[in-house]
Amino acid sequence: MDTNFIRERITQLRLSKGVSEYQMSYDLGHSRSYIYNISSGKALPPMAEFLAICDYLGVTPSQFFEETTDDPILLRSAIDELRKVSKDDLMMIITLARRLSKDTK
Known part of the structure; x- marks a missing residue:
């Protein structure tokens, strides 16, 4: 598991939820490029923000990192x-x- 997993998992869960990068960034209270920067590998969220992302996506941190569950x-x-x-x-x-x-x- 590496930073690529985090980026790809956020993208996968975001798409499952049916929201755009822009909408998710806006809903989380950030600039429109916030999620794009994470998804493209330019940045990683700090822990508090990661927890907010998990909450937004409707998963626990444990579920987020469960590699065998699509x-x-x-x-x-x-x-x-x-x-x-x-x-x-x-x-x-x-x-x-x-x-x-x-x-x-």
């Missing part, structure tokens, strides 16, 4: 919904997920 926002939504189901239903969902993951290998 869509952490979708995964987070699924986990939130799974917390609402009964234990028996959760076991059925786990069984189904295991079956589906075997079919994709």
